[in-house]
Amino acid sequence: MEKQTECIVRFQNISKVFPGVKALDGVSFNIKKGEIHALLGENGAGKSTLLNTLHGVNNEYEGTVEIQGRIVSYKNANEAIQDGIVKIHQEVSLIPELTVGQNIALGHEPRKGMFIDYKTLHHDANEILTKMKCNFKSEDLASTLSTGEMQMVAIAKGLYHNAKLISFDEPSASLTNQEVQTLFSIINDLRENGITILYVSHRLDEVFEICDSATVLRDGKHIDTFQLREVTREQLIKKMVGRDVSAYAVRTKPSPKTAEKVLEVENLSVNGVFENINFHLHKGEILGFAGLVGSKRTDVVRTIFGAEEKSGGTIKVKGVPVNIKNPRQGVQLGIGLIPENRKTQGFIKFFNNANNVGLTKMEKFSKYSFVNHRKKTENCNYYIDEINLKPSNPHYMTTNLSGGNQQKVVISKWLSSDAEILILDEPTKGVDVGAKAEIYRVLEELLEKGKSIIVVSSELPEVLGLSDRIIVMREGQKVKEFDNQNLTEEDILQYAMGVNKDVKN
Amino acid sequence: MLKTKEYSRELSLVAAIIIMVIVFSIIEPVYLSGSNLLDIMDQSVINGLLALGITYAIITGGIDLSVGSIFAIVIVVVGDLLVSGLNPVLAIICGVGIGFILGVFNGLLITKLNLQPFIATLGTMSAYRGIAYVITGGWPVLDIPGDFRSIFNSDIFGAFPVSILVLLAFAAVGHIILKYTKLGTYIYAIGGNEEATLLSGVNVNKSKMLAYAISGAGAALAGMVLLARLGSGEPAAGQTYELNAIAAAAIGGASLAGGRGNMIGTLLGAILLSTLKVGLVVVGVDSFWQYIATGAIIVVAAYFEVIQGKLKGMRVGRSNTKAIGVGK
Numbered sequence: 047m048e049k050q051t052e053c054i055v056r057f058q059n060i061s062k063v064f065p066g067v068k069a070l071d072g073v074s075f076n077i078k079k080g081e082i083h084a085l086l087g088e089n090g091a092g093k094s095t096l097l098n099t100l101h102g103v104n105n106e107y108e109g110t111v112e113i114q115g116r117i118v119s120y121k122n123a124n125e126a127i128q129d130g131i132v133k134i135h136q137e138v139s140l141i142p143e144l145t146v147g148q149n150i151a152l153g154h155e156p157r158k159g160m161f162i163d164y165k166t167l168h169h170d171a172n173e174i175l176t177k178m179k180c181n182f183k184s185e186d187l188a189s190t191l192s193t194g195e196m197q198m199v200a201i202a203k204g205l206y207h208n209a210k211l212i213s214f215d216e217p218s219a220s221l222t223n224q225e226v227q228t229l230f231s232i233i234n235d236l237r238e239n240g241i242t243i244l245y246v247s248h249r250l251d252e253v254f255e256i257c258d259s260a261t262v263l264r265d266g267k268h269i270d271t272f273q274l275r276e277v278t279r280e281q282l283i284k285k286m287v288g289r290d291v292s293a294y295a296v297r298t299k300p301s302p303k304t305a306e307k308v309l310e311v312e313n314l315s316v317n318g319v320f321e322n323i324n325f326h327l328h329k330g331e332i333l334g335f336a337g338l339v340g341s342k343r344t345d346v347v348r349t350i351f352g353a354e355e356k357s358g359g360t361i362k363v364k365g366v367p368v369n370i371k372n373p374r375q376g377v378q379l380g381i382g383l384i385p386e387n388r389k390t391q392g393f394i395k396f397f398n399n400a401n402n403v404g405l406t407k408m409e410k411f412s413k414y415s416f417v418n419h420r421k422k423t424e425n426c427n428y429y430i431d432e433i434n435l436k437p438s439n440p441h442y443m444t445t446n447l448s449g450g451n452q453q454k455v456v457i458s459k460w461l462s463s464d465a466e467i468l469i470l471d472e473p474t475k476g477v478d479v480g481a482k483a484e485i486y487r488v489l490e491e492l493l494e495k496g497k498s499i500i501v502v503s504s505e506l507p508e509v510l511g512l513s514d515r516i517i518v519m520r521e522g523q524k525v526k527e528f529d530n531q532n533l534t535e536e537d538i539l540q541y542a543m544g545v546n547k548d549v550k551n
Numbered sequence: 552m553l554k555t556k557e558y559s560r561e562l563s564l565v566a567a568i569i570i571m572v573i574v575f576s577i578i579e580p581v582y583l584s585g586s587n588l589l590d591i592m593d594q595s596v597i598n599g600l601l602a603l604g605i606t607y608a609i610i611t612g613g614i615d616l617s618v619g620s621i622f623a624i625v626i627v628v629v630g631d632l633l634v635s636g637l638n639p640v641l642a643i644i645c646g647v648g649i650g651f652i653l654g655v656f657n658g659l660l661i662t663k664l665n666l667q668p669f670i671a672t673l674g675t676m677s678a679y680r681g682i683a684y685v686i687t688g689g690w691p692v693l694d695i696p697g698d699f700r701s702i703f704n705s706d707i708f709g710a711f712p713v714s715i716l717v718l719l720a721f722a723a724v725g726h727i728i729l730k731y732t733k734l735g736t737y738i739y740a741i742g743g744n745e746e747a748t749l750l751s752g753v754n755v756n757k758s759k760m761l762a763y764a765i766s767g768a769g770a771a772l773a774g775m776v777l778l779a780r781l782g783s784g785e786p787a788a789g790q791t792y793e794l795n796a797i798a799a800a801a802i803g804g805a806s807l808a809g810g811r812g813n814m815i816g817t818l819l820g821a822i823l824l825s826t827l828k829v830g831l832v833v834v835g836v837d838s839f840w841q842y843i844a845t846g847a848i849i850v851v852a853a854y855f856e857v858i859q860g861k862l863k864g865m866r867v868g869r870s871n872t873k874a875i876g877v878g879k
Binding site: 212353372374376377378383385390391392393394395396397401403404407408409412415416417419455459463547 | 665731732733734735736739740742743744746748749750751753754784810811
């Protein structure tokens with residue numbers, strides 16, 4: 047039995063019901079002071095709801111939350127922050143027009159009479175930034191920072207409020223590898239200083255790298271809390287999904303790749319972004335695009351689809367030169383783009399599945415501009431059955447689905463448009479382990495049906511496991527093209543990071 | 552597929568209107584007379600037509616502040632055409648066409664020049680008003696021919712004014728476009744998430760332009776109803792009407808953030824506003840107080856929306872409303 051003083055947080059019997067869903071169901075576990083504690087589970091397992099409960103965002107729940115032996119019920123996130131319980135959001139929100147220091151102290155600025163005491167403010171903020179070894183100053187404008195640096199500001203904001211517990215929700219999702227390493231060293235420093243870390247991530251490599259212990263939630267229930275060194279990766283995944291699933295991307299069937307070229311790109315350029323990109327896509331293959339953040343992979347595929355305007359080069363679809371000026375023309379030529387950011391680019395939040403799936407090609411179920419709603423529903427049913435959507439209901443709002451199922455709806459959109467060339471940009475970003483495996487299976491089935499696929503991914507195991515061929519990009523240039531045989535992550539990283547740089551093994 | 556849940560807002564608006572009618576008629580029984588109820592409908596026509604049109608702009612996530620000025624241009628141009636002897640039916644077609652074209656011009660500013668709808672239509676609100684003054688040199692257009700006036704003012708089935716039919720027909724057509732055509736789906740999609748809509752291969756610019764064109768057409772119809780009613784038209788007509796129209800749309804559930812709103816709600820919003828206004832007059836409330844009551848209704852209706860949102864658990868995180876999200 048642990049002593050109570052050792053625990054910074056005790057969850058006891060936490061339950062939360064949303065209309066129709068039991069998001070949390072009697073969750074009880076403890077977080078020890080000064081540890082890095084991973085909170086794991088598939089999307090929809092209840093991680094976010096639990097975080098919201100801890101941080102005062104969700105203030106109507108059953109059960110009790112104890113902080114250092116004291117039962118708390120924060121009315122809002124601000125009260126939690128005052129109490130030293132700080133959350134770093136998945137997508138950091140800073141006000142770009144304000145300085146770093148103003149962002150850090152926002153709402154709690156030191157004053158001198160009526161006025162803000164900027165001298166003290168910047169002094170205090172700089173002290174924290176120096177401690178964190180940041181190479182920017184409190185006086186810099188927030189808009190000049192990179193994504194990684196913005197996250198540092200968010201952490202500094204926590205420290206400004208004397209945080210004793212900091213939660214990270216998918217902190218590495220939009221960081222470069224280097225920034226992730228910086229983040230990890232900061233997290234380790236925080237632990238040295240006695241601050242407890244709650245770490246939510248889908249990237250198991252990271253969890254094994256920096257976390258001490260972990261709690262697994264599944265379907266709103268507490269499954270287990272344990273020391274990470276006592277489990278293997280496979281055991282951990284089994285706890286998360288409740289069944290054996292290969293978390294690794296693997297092809298299970300021989301590639302149906304043919305010699306036919308469905309897409310040929312020659313000297314494609316966008317001024318100031320990328321230049322002279324050459325490649326082709328064979329029918330029936332998966333072509334992987336690897337590279338670090340900032341390598342402009344996304345810009346290349348967006349240009350092919352027509353979402354950005356090219357400044358030079360030619361594109362041929364099935365041997366015919368085409369001039370794609372906007373996404374509409376891309377769609378008409380049989381190209382589909384599953385964009386990087388589902389929520390802001392992938393689907394319409396007020397739309398149900400039938401409308402989202404149908405949006406790309408409404409002509410299919412319309413006559414003289416009039417939509418046949420029955421046919422629209424049938425159209426949706428056809429594709430969501432094929433792709434095994436859960437729940438398989440065309441009238442269900444897409445926004446209420448789990449991340450993996452939302453992604454399946456976005457893929458269905460492009461199946462519905464009869465796209466022959468599917469471009470997937472970060473197809474499993476923010477998708478849980480079980481759904482990842484299903485999306486990989488869907489991609490394989492699409493190949494069998496004669497589609498050709500481009501996958502842009504920052505997850506090297508994904509690119510390596512899925513692709514027939516791999517193109518590596520760096521800073522707007524294609525630096526290497528591989529046939530995917532006996533390749534290792536190191537091979538790709540060498541090119542992605544620049545051959546002249548030292549590559550960590 | 553009519554679900555009561557889906558139309559809960561519309562049902563509560565109907566309930567609110569009925570309650571108002573009951574309260575007013577208890578205080579002043581005359582309120583319930585047939586002629587008074589017709590008067591309420593009649594008063595709803597002009598604001599209703601403007602509001603139905605503006606709802607299209609609002610659903611795309613935009614706004615159309617120029618409707619009151621389009622209204623004035625149509626009044627003076629159609630008035631001039633009629634006085635110079637044009638066939639009334641042709642004049643009506645011209646009027647709707649002018650509204651449509653002025654709306655398309657708004658759409659061009661918003662799509663091709665990429666201006667914010669508020670600013671673009673704030674500009675055209677002033678410019679169109681100026682055009683109306685220039686056309687008449689500031690003078691009213693008088694002596695509108697009776698045959699035009701009788702088209703809108705005559706009664707069908709003994710007591711049912713044609714102008715009310717115009718309102719209902721415009722609402723019906725508007726409803727059909729929104730619910731049963733590709734354009735309608737695109738308009739909701741644009742308001743819900745413009746980038747996702749663009750990336751789905753939808754011709755966003757064309758859909759937006761049509762939305763503003765429909766807004767202009769609604770304003771044109773409203774203008775001609777007034778022209779027929781008064782028998783004269785002046786370039787100053789319709790100032791601040793856009794605000795009442797926005798109010799009706801908002802009460803009817805149109806979200807200024809885009810993606811939500813419909814014709815039935817807006818129609819009921821317009822009727823509710825005139826029910827209130829006529830009621831306050833009949834009961835004998837001072838006209839100054841009418842403004843206060845109107846304001847209160849708008850705020851209550853907006854709050855109703857917030858409560859509904861809370862019940863659905865669809866509240867958006869507070870922290871995201873002010874700051875921008877970074878990190879793709």
